[in-house]
Amino acid sequence: MRTKHFLSRLDHDRIVQAIAGAEAKTSGQIRVYIQRGTIGDAIAAAQKQFHKLGMTNTRERNGVLIFVAPRAQKFAVIGDRGIHEKCGDVFWQKVIDSMRSQFKNEGFGDALTEAITEAGNLLAQHFPKKPSDRNELSDQIVED
Secondary structure, three states, X not given: OOHHHHHHOOOHHHHHHHHHHHHOXXXXXXXXXXXXXXXXXXXXXXXXXXXXXXXXXXXXXXXXXEEEEOOOOEXXXXXXHHHHHHHHHHHHHHHHHHHHHHXXXXXXXXXXXXXXXXXXXXXXXXXXXXXXXXXXXXXXXXXX
């Protein structure tokens, strides 16, 4: 699917609101990144963007990136060291499987908002919001 078509089918405000809502309960940070063009390995591409976006710089190393490459029909969900140590690969695979099901039915926005909600719930469980917490990263969707 062409990235332009994919982006036109998203309700950007709904996704940004989902990120803000999820982050309201946690010190964790969630980003959505949409990659234009083709890619090789989705995990490697997601890890590269994770670092490029400064997601390893969060205080508690609890950032989560939802990476989608519509043209390549690939996606990944990765978490920084702090959150990955709490949930392991099983959690990420569960989120991926749920997203895959939604993507097959062209429920792109639903796939993203549900992944954001799941990640937010996990982050809130392990990294509940404290009064001193602040939003360390933008909630806006990154398109490249």
